[in-house]
Amino acid sequence: MKQSKPSDATAPVRKRLSPEVRRSEIVRAAITLFSESGFDGSTRDVARRAGITQPLLYRYFPNKQSLIEAVYSEVFLETWDARWDAMLQDRTRPVRDRFQSFYEAYTETVFQPVWLRLWYFALLRDAEVHDWYREVVQEQILKPLVRERRMELDQGQDFAVTAQELEVPWLLHGGLLNYGLRQQVAGRLDTESRTRVIGEALDMFMLHSADRPPRPAE
Structure with a gap:
């Protein structure tokens, strides 16, 4: 029918x-x-x-x-808050305090399931997307961290940030993202412990930078 x-x-x-x-x-x-x-x-x-x-x-x-x-643009770029730039450049505050406040705000934004999973998949499977993200992090967060710390320690400011100087900042940044991913997998995102971990990571960088003055690239 x-x-x-x-x-x-x-x-x-x-x-x-x-x-x-x-x-x-x-x-x-x-x-x-x-x-x-x-x-x-x-x-x-x-x-x-x-x-x-x-x-x-x-x-x-x-x-x-x-x-x-x-x-990539919506997840990794448009989540950047323009107020963070002013926070990182505020030389009325010690470098550690500035970056503590920044990373607390930054991780509050990026420690979300979708963001963390996309970052992880980019790290594992899509080198191009991860390279885009690395470039943004390096220019907007890590190089400013190195430069501001140099100024605080009254070290040379007249040469570019070297790849060697970025190694420990990358350990700091990557370690925080891995911490967030572990917390997400475990189902516990604890603000108090996150604040402590950020502080400990920054302490590591502060000690390292004080012990090893920068050298211009040869």
Whole structure:
């Protein structure tokens, strides 16, 4: 027997969204997918999550790389708070105090399941995304930390930050992210212990920088 077509009253209604809203929905779907399965997730799966066809997705993002770049921008760049720059440059406060306040605010923002999983997947599987993130961290956090500490110790300011000077700051920053990931996996994000761990990591850097004056790169 021939089946009757569903009436207009029961047929699903496709949402008509503005291009800006549609693009945002696609990016959010990609963020959710990539945080669950890594950057190997397909555009077909992203489209399914967003409730659209793959050809429609390609009208907004011509290829997967452009979609990954949009995810990177929203997760790793747009979470940066412009007030943190002023905090890091406030020379009325000791360097340790400034960076303690910064890392407390920064980790409050990034110690979220989606952020931490995307960072972890980038570290494991997507060298390009992780390199983008490393560049931002190096320029906006770690080099300022080294320069401000040099000034506090009345050391030379007339040469570039060397790769050697960045090794311990990277241990500090990477160690805090790994701490956050461990806490997330264990299901306990304790603000008090996080504050203590940040302080201990900064103490490590302060002692190291005081004992080893910087040298210009040869």
